[in-house]
Amino acid sequence: MTKWVNTATASDLNYFGRFIQTLVNYQEQITHYFIARYTSGFVKGFNSRVKVLKRRCYGLSNTIKLFQRLLLDTIGMFRFAPNMTDF
Known part of the structure; x- marks a missing residue:
């Protein structure tokens, strides 16, 4: 995920700004979901x-x-x- 964020940030596309900021802010929670599959459902x-x-x-x-x-x-x-x- 970090590699993709770095690639998208380095590109000329400005469309992913808010999405990248959300990924960076919640990176720990997002990665924990994929490791343990726990949700607050x-x-x-x-x-x-x-x-x-x-x-x-x-x-x-x-x-x-x-x-x-x-x-x-x-x-x-x-x-x-x-x-x-x-x-």
């Missing part, structure tokens, strides 16, 4: 699920009930119906 999906739950439970005044609903929505099916392994 699970965390982003979980946060999205929590946001939807907060919208659905608007007006719920008890915080404990909100967290109970979150547990039920995320792990409840497997916790309360352990024989349902097809889902």
Whole structure:
């Protein structure tokens, strides 16, 4: 990747300026993805699920009930119906 950045920078093309700057700024994170294939997809999906739950439970005044609903929505099916392994 570094070799390509150096080649593109040395060329007369100015089209890659912002792209090269992004590659340089996030080079460590980009290379780690290709080494270990870890992403933050699970965390982003979980946060999205929590946001939807907060919208659905608007007006719920008890915080404990909100967290109970979150547990039920995320792990409840497997916790309360352990024989349902097809889902």
